[in-house]
Amino acid sequence: MASGNGSNFEALVEAGARQLLPAQVVSLVVNNPGCGASQRAERLGIGVTCLNHRSFASRDSLDGALVDHFQAIGVDLVVMAGWMRIVTSRLIRAYPERLVNIHPSLLPSFRGVDAIGQALAAGVRLSGCTAHLVSEEVDAGRILAQAAVPVVPGDNHATLARRIQAQEHRILPLAVGLAAERLGLLHSQP
Ligand code: GRF
Secondary structure: OEOOOOHHHHHHHHHHHOOOOOOOOOOEEEOOOOOHHHHHHHHHOOOEEEOOHHHOOOHHHHHHHHHHHHHHHOOOOEEEOOOOOOOOHHHHHHOOOOEEEEEOOOOOOOOOOOHHHHHHHHOOOEEEEEEEEOOOOOOOOOEEEEEEEEOOOOOOHHHHHHHHHHHHHHHHHHHHHHHHHHOOOOOOOO
16 A cells, blocks of 8 residues: 555565565555656556545545455555555554564654654654554554664655665554564465
8 A cells, every 4th residue: 555656665565576585575655646656666567556545435435445455356465655644544454463564763662643753853862763563553553663863963754755765664564564473474485
């Protein structure tokens, strides 16, 4: 699931292709037609489904359509790789322990929107990213993987975001592998 640029989505696809992640990305859902993630999926040959939130009456009905889609194609795990919508219990309960999110802070610090702006405003010298399971409380589910990065003098939103994203691309595939392992989804080759 992605809403914007899609660099984390591409990192997952690449990790699968290079067998750094024992899983394959089989489908991308976007909510913004033509977004960067959708363009990346077309280039990478991954099927894209657009569920535009503007066409749904509520968060719950959008999440119902997401669940229908994922059940129809039979996915084992769902990754929110830059999904800029709050999700409801409709999706969370359909994929317990199977819904992974990437957040640009060292949780539990700086939950919610604009975590990078929050970190800059707080003047912290260390920030980072967290891959975690999604629970009903926003940005509060079990932590799967984290990476720390320094905040250096002169940093702005763009420079810090770039440093954090480089780490996101590394830990998100790791976290998906860990989530799959916890669920017993990984089988050794015969
Ligand atoms: C990432 O920084 C992630 O932490 C946040 O949204 C951003 C998505 O970036 N949830 P991209 O679309 O994967 O490039």
